[in-house]
Amino acid sequence: MSQAPGNGGEAITITVKVNGKTYTHTIPPRMLLVHYIREVLGLKGTHIGCDTSNCGACTVILNGKAVKSCTLFAFMADGGEILTIEGISEDGKLHPIQEAFWENHALQCGFCTPGFIMNLYEFLSKNKKPSEEEVRRAIEGNLCRCTGYVNIVRAAMAAAEKMG
Amino acid sequence: MPERRYLGKRIKRREDLRLLTGRGLFVDDLSLPGTVYAAFLRSSYAHARIKSIDTTRAEKISGVIGVFTGEYFKDKVQPLMTAWALTGADLKPIKWPVVVHDKARFIGDIVAVAVAEDPYTAYDALEAIEVEYEPLPVVTDMEEAVKPGAPVIHDEAPNNVAFTWRLTGGEDFDSIAAKADHVMRQRLVNHRLIPSAMETRGALAHYNASTGELTVWVTSQNPHVHRLIMSASLGIPEHKLRVIAPDVGGGFGSKIPVYPGELIVSRLAMDLGRPVKWMETRKENFMGTHHGRDHITDFEVAYTRKGEVLGLRVRTLANLGAYLSTAAPGVPTILYGTMLSGPYKIKSVDVEVKGVLTNTTPVDAYRGAGRPEATYLLERVMDLVARELGMDPADVRRVNLVEKAPYNAVTGLIYDSGRYREVFEEALKRAEYSKWREIQSKARKEGRLIGIGISSYIEMCGLAPSRIARATGFGLGLWESAVVRIHPSGKVTVYTGSHPHGQGEETTFAQIVAEELGVPIEDVEIVHGDTAQTPFGMGTYGSRTTPVGGGAIALAARRVKEKARRIAASLLEARVDDVEYSEGKFYVRGHPEKQVTIQEVALASYTADKLPEGEEPGLEATVFYDPENFTFPYGTHVCVVEIDKETFKPKILRYVAVDDIGVVVNPLIAEGQVHGGVIQGLAQALYEYAVFDEAGNLLTAGFNDYMIPTAIDTPNVESYFVETPSPHNPLGVKGVGETGTIASTAAVVNAVLDALSHLGIKHADMPLTPYKIWEILKEKGVKA
Secondary structure: OOOOOOOOOOOEEEEEEEOOEEEEEEEOOOOEHHHHHHHHOOOOOOOOOOOOOOOOOOEEEEOOEEEEOOOOEHHHHOOOEEEOHHHOOEOOEOOHHHHHHHHOOOOOOOOOHHHHHHHHHHHHHHOOOOOHHHHHHHOOOOOOOOOOOHHHHHHHHHHHHHHO | OOOOOOOOOOOOOOOHHHHHOOOOOEHHHOOOOOOEEEEEEEOOOOOEEEEEEEOHHHHOOOOEEEEEEHHHHOOOOOOEOOOEOOOOOOOOOOOEOOOOOOEEOOOOOEEEEEEEOOHHHHHHHHHOOEEEEEEOOOOOOHHHHOOOOOOOOOOOOOOOEEEEEEEEEEOOHHHHHHHOOEEEEEEEEEEEEOOOOOOOOEEEEEEEOOOOEEEEEEOOOOHHHHHHHHHHHHOOOHHHEEEEOOEOOOOOOOOOOOOHHHHHHHHHHHHHOOOEEEEOOHHHHHHHOOEEEEEEEEEEEEEOOOOOEEEEEEEEEEEEEOOOOOOHHHOOOHHHHOOOOOOEOOOEEEEEEEEEEOOOOOEOOOOOOOHHHHHHHHHHHHHHHHHHHOOOHHHHHHHHEOOOOOEEOOOOOEEOOOOHHHHHHHHHHHOOHHHHHHHHHHHHHOOOEEEEEEEEEEOOEOOOOHHHHHHOOEOOOOOEEEEEEEOOOOOEEEEEOOOOOOOOHHHHHHHHHHHHHOOOHHHEEEEOOEOOOOOOOOOOOOOOHHHHHHHHHHHHHHHHHHHHHHHHHHHHOOOHHHEEEEOOEEEEOOEEEEEEEHHHHHHHHHHOOOOOOOOOOOOEEEEEEOOOOOEOOEEEEEEEEEEOOOOOOEEEEEEEEEEEOEOOOOHHHHHHHHHHHHHHHHHHHHOOOOOEOOOOOEOOOOOOOOOOOOOOOOOOOEEEEOOOOOOOOOOOEOOOOOHHHHHHHHHHHHHHHHHOHHHOOOOOOOOOOHHHHHHHHHHOOOOO
């Protein structure tokens, strides 16, 4: 996807706070949020796996909720606050979810990983002591083709423990 | 033997840090100044003549750079042909034009290409292209395709048969059948799957007109194979073509072949003078990237009243789709037929495979590639024989399992090493097989449906020996390359021809080198995926990366170590034979105070003033390693299911895998390979099914309709290893990438059918969905 946005209606100016930094851009109305994040802001950690909102590789946090950024237009995030995979580790220290994924070998090709982590970021902030069943339900909207989910579930349980 | 510092340890993966923080670099993350974007118009019909294409409206759209049709590419890009020209099978020379100009043969065929300043505009342009088609009769069903009068897809194959391949081993089947107590016939459908790596395929091409160099970043499992085939098709010499496969988001075989897409953007980058990029949409990935499996098999099995399986006659139709993809002909033949005696002492195998062309997406290697199909057949045979004889399925396997290795299989393969029966018993013990049989029998009295499935497999992997590959008609050898280079500071860079894309060899290869050289693992860097950096390499597939690629690396490290020992001897003024090496230090035997570190030796090799006579400066070695034989991982998986009598959904209560993958380099990573493989195989048994309608439309062209299982559809997997080193490579490793997929489909199907066996159910084809199970129960008059 490109830097040049293409046509498709009158351009819209939006202001969003992403990973703590405020941006103002003028964008075409049909631009998807995921393309805004990846191509305009250059944050390539948010991936596109399906463009039909099934796989969850594009999951980011918008105003505290995990959303699939391929399902929203960029203008819908106007005035909002976004957190992406690039924004969750502080001072080069991994977030406990990232740490748990590393320790439990919860990623192989790593393409789906940022989406899982962002989804769990919201879930684990609201569910301190989830059961394995609850974790499995929470990540139902994210697809992984490599791990069979076994170690992702393990990592999520370990992260819940770490985050206390 | 000194204690191992790295081999066999659960070391966290070094590739994870970049992937966990969003700093991975996938093809879609790249663009160059001035990049333009290509989008492909795919055929509206599965079989149609193209009468005319009007691009004028599309070309007028602001931001559109051009629209290009098959006429444009016809003489500029040579059509794709398979690289596995199966010998002795009457293989037809099928050609795949990158953009079709006369007729389209499946719905993924590319009819036109739009290039624009941004992808949104490129897709706008596709909408404005007008194509006039003359629809032709369509055939998607392979049994229909081989009947006289069926629509002809390629003139080169008038009966739609691309090849007929035959293998007979051991005693003649008819004579063995005459001696057998029983002969049973069964038809099995091993349905079509869609690999569905989470990253779709794509490419970015850049051409420098001054130097004549073309650089292509592509989602590939084997960049050198890509370069060789692309070079031939584009007419660009190999030394002017650089192929880079950066981080690749899963492949499972689907990123082995060269496809039209990468050739199209390469050619356009040359013609337009701007970098051209294309990434598949998910729908395109479903339609245009190859599929897997898709066999219909009729078999006869001859067996004794004691359950001894004497012989198999197998007649398989393999659907290859509309064209022959890069490795396609070898998958349902060499990788399937030769595996049809499995881990069993079968005395006669007679197999014939017809490769059939249909108006569907091409089929090629998908995780396991031929071996899951063979294992599925054999493991259904074992259960069917048990059912017929009223025996426990475990006992039938006990009668038939190979006793010891090396073993000469009737199909011509020589199994390397293994304790087949021991591993079988261990799996049953770990899964508490007898206990589950008791639970099952009690549960049945309560009307509950519990089933236990076993799957024992052996696979041919570490895909190598070049002489064998070539004898089967494969276009290249199957060795692997490695360079181990120690820098003046003693740090080590390893260049490998393998191209891991999730399997973790940046870590396991570093473990191997650190162990061999006795240096800290942090001092070892692994470089892969770039034809300008690494020697020609064959890539990552067929569970070959660690046995073949790792083997090459171990040999290169040993060669470097020997050179270092000679230099150390010179520095220590000792005889080479008296110099020992341990944990990074060379010392004179009996005089441990006389020592030099490998770092000091490295520096000396570059300052080059104290080298032994005749020794070249520098400290590196290049190895092209061609193993003598394949490796043969094997194991037994046990699955326990309960079918919910309200939803008819099978729930996995336990899944136990015991695998002998030889020496385990990193158990953490190896277990991960088993987990993922098992779930992929389980997905075929229960969920995934690629369906075309009669017109050749793919009805399952997205994740809404093609059911990749989620975390709530899948169980935990218990993975255990038994280590019998393989004598077929320097590390004793066997490979683990495909074991799970090869074993699990049969384990799950056997478990579900076992849950229904007391109702008189012998066989049902996959996927065993709740609907199918409901139908079976309804037919048997079982009330929910």
